[in-house]
Amino acid sequence: xxxxxxxxxxxxxxxxxxxxxxxxxxxxxxxxxxxxxxxxxxxxxxxxxxxxxxxxxxxxxxxxxxxxxxxxxxxxxxxxxxxxxxxxxxxxxxxxxxxxxxxxxxxxxxxxxxxxxxxxxxxxxxxxxxxxxxxxxxxxxxxxxxxxxxxxxxxxxxxxxxxxxxxxxxxxxxxxxxxxxxxxxxxxxxxxxxxxxxxxxxxxxxxxxxxxxxxxxxxxxxxxxxxxxxxxxxxxxxxxxxxxxxxxxxxxxxxxxxxxxx
Numbered sequence: 001x002x003x004x005x006x007x008x009x010x011x012x013x014x015x016x017x018x019x020x021x022x023x024x025x026x027x028x029x030x031x032x033x034x035x036x037x038x039x040x041x042x043x044x045x046x047x048x049x050x051x052x053x054x055x056x057x058x059x060x061x062x063x064x065x066x067x068x069x070x071x072x073x074x075x076x077x078x079x080x081x082x083x084x085x086x087x088x089x090x091x092x093x094x095x096x097x098x099x100x101x102x103x104x105x106x107x108x109x110x111x112x113x114x115x116x117x118x119x120x121x122x123x124x125x126x127x128x129x130x131x132x133x134x135x136x137x138x139x140x141x142x143x144x145x146x147x148x149x150x151x152x153x154x155x156x157x158x159x160x161x162x163x164x165x166x167x168x169x170x171x172x173x174x175x176x177x178x179x180x181x182x183x184x185x186x187x188x189x190x191x192x193x194x195x196x197x198x199x200x201x202x203x204x205x206x207x208x209x210x211x212x213x214x215x216x217x218x219x220x221x222x223x224x225x226x227x228x229x230x231x232x233x234x235x236x237x238x239x240x241x242x243x244x245x246x247x248x249x250x251x252x253x254x255x256x257x258x259x260x261x262x
Contacts, residue, residue, distance in 0.1 A: 002040060003157045005032065007164050008065045010155030012172035012179070021161050022153055025176025025217070026183075031059060033256045036066075044068070047107075048075050050256045051089070055082045060182040061191075063175035064091040064256050065168035067105045076110045083116045086187035090118045090175040092167035093138040099207060100140030111142045116189045118178070118196075122149025122170040123203060123214050131214055133203045137167055139212060144196055146203060147173040147215040177217045181224040194224040 009032060014024035033054060035046025047066070054062045062082075079089050091108040093100060100109055100119075111117040122134035123146045133139065134149050149170035156162035174195065181191045198220040199213030 002038065003162065004040065004065070004164075004168065005034060005036075007152075007154045007156055007162065008063065008168055008172045011152065011169060012063060012176040014155055021155060025173055026179045028176070028179055031057070035256075042066075044070075044072055044075060047256065048072075048078055051075075051078055051082060054256065055085060055087050059087065060187065061088045061090065061175050061178045062256055063172045064089060064107055065166075065171045066256070067092060067094050067108055069103070069105060071104070071106050071109075075107060076113070079107060079110050079117060080114050083114050083188065088116060088118065088175075088178045088182075088188065088191050089114075090120060090171055090178060092171040093119050093121045093140075093143050095122075095136040095166050095168075096138055097136050098138045098140075100138050100142050102140075104142075105138060108138075109140075109142050111144065116192045118145055118174055118192055119143045120167060120171045120174045121146040121212060122165075122167045123147060124150040131200075131203065133205050133212060134165070134167075136165075137170075139205055139207060139209060141209065141211065143209075144192075144211050145174055145199055145215055146170060146212050173217075174215055177215060177220050180217075180221060184221070184224050186224050186227055190227045191224070194227060195220050198223040 009030050013028040013030050014022050016023040033050035035050055036042035093108045094105040108119040111119040119142045121139055121143045122137040123131050124134040125131040147170035149167055150165045151163045152169040153163050178191050198216050202210045202212045205212050
């Protein structure tokens with residue numbers, strides 16, 4: 001209704017090689033799970049149901065471009081259970097320029113206790129300046145990767161395209177690379193390790209953190225090729241609704257948009 005989810009979905013999986021608009025990170029059809037209204041807010045119970053549905057349908061990766069400041073043990077346990085099943089949750093860190101070690105944002109800050117979860121900050125660059133941390137990006141020890149998040153072009157309402165900025169835009173880029181790694185047969189911690197080991201050197205930041213390297217998709221794939229793999233999981237045999245589509249390689253990818261969208 002406001003274009004946020006459409007924009008995130010395009011970044012992750014817009015059709016490639018069709019001479020239209022943009023190319024998504026991964027050649028993927030998307031499972032779109034929405035729990036928000038036109039006011040850009042939604043209940044935490046909706047986020048929980050969306051994650052449970054995605055995992056239950058066999059999704060390998062889910063992208064979460066939303067957040068709030070109230071923790072939920074139930075939601076944290078749901079993410080932990082998903083991680084234990086080999087599912088990768090990728091979440092936006094938020095856009096308030098805060099230190100998440102002092103002011104946590106959820107679900108991103110659950111990554112402190114869930115090692116395979118990826119909490120994503122935003123980077124910025126121009127043709128005349130080097131890559132830097134985006135001024136609005138939340139950071140902290142829970143943030144383990146950054147990706148471009150300033151003036152990102154993607155799909156928008158009514159078949160249009162728009163430039164938007166935020167950690168919401170960075171998150172589906174990381175999730176898209178995670179999905180590519182899943183097609184190689186990686187799962188869970190192996191995907192996270194491939195992404196974090198291949199990131200660039202940490203960007204300069206006010207907290208002198210060493211974990212704020214930028215996503216490097218090519219190096220992540222090369223890293224993944226060196227990891228032990230298993231055959232990609234097969235999709236559920238359950239009949240799916242028209243809003244839930246399968247990866248061409250038998251994987252599901254979920255875009256979950258929710259309350260207080262980033």
